Amino acid sequence: MYFAPDEVRRLCATIFDRLPGVELMFDIIPPWFSRKTMTGFPKTPHYTAPPMPWGVKRSDAARRLREWSPRVAEVTRSSFSPSRGPLAVSLPLFERLPVLRDTPPAIVHARGAV
Numbered sequence: 001m002y003f004a005p006d007e008v009r010r011l012c013a014t015i016f017d018r019l020p021g022v023e024l025m026f027d028i029i030p031p032w033f034s035r036k037t038m039t040g041f042p043k044t045p046h047y048t049a050p051p052m053p054w055g056v057k058r059s060d061a062a063r064r065l066r067e068w069s070p071r072v073a074e075v076t077r078s079s080f081s082p083s084r085g086p087l088a089v090s091l092p093l094f095e096r097l098p099v100l101r102d103t104p105p106a107i108v109h110a111r112g113a114v
Helices: 005-018 031-038 058-068 086-096
Strands: 023-028 041-044 047-049 072-078 106-112
Touching (some): 005 106, 058 072
Antiparallel strands (some): 023 106
16 A cells, blocks of 8 residues: 555565465555655644555555466455444455445455466
């Protein structure tokens, strides 16, 4: 999220192409959040989130990685899991409802071909 889109593509493609069987785990933010950080997003009165020029929809993560390298063998994604509170109860709804599915950030696990 902190790199430009082309830098992310080149980095991922290079890792998968040079390291057979590699496994990567990283978090992704959705495009709407990326846009918000690019205009200045004050999270608290004393902290503004840094610019994050790259965001990807959760539903597009696997397709993007496979477009960048034919050596991507498997891609899974999971949600950040709050342990309590309203978000812990409502997060499963985000997975089930297509209109909300791409709203929260995610964790991606990708494995390269051996």
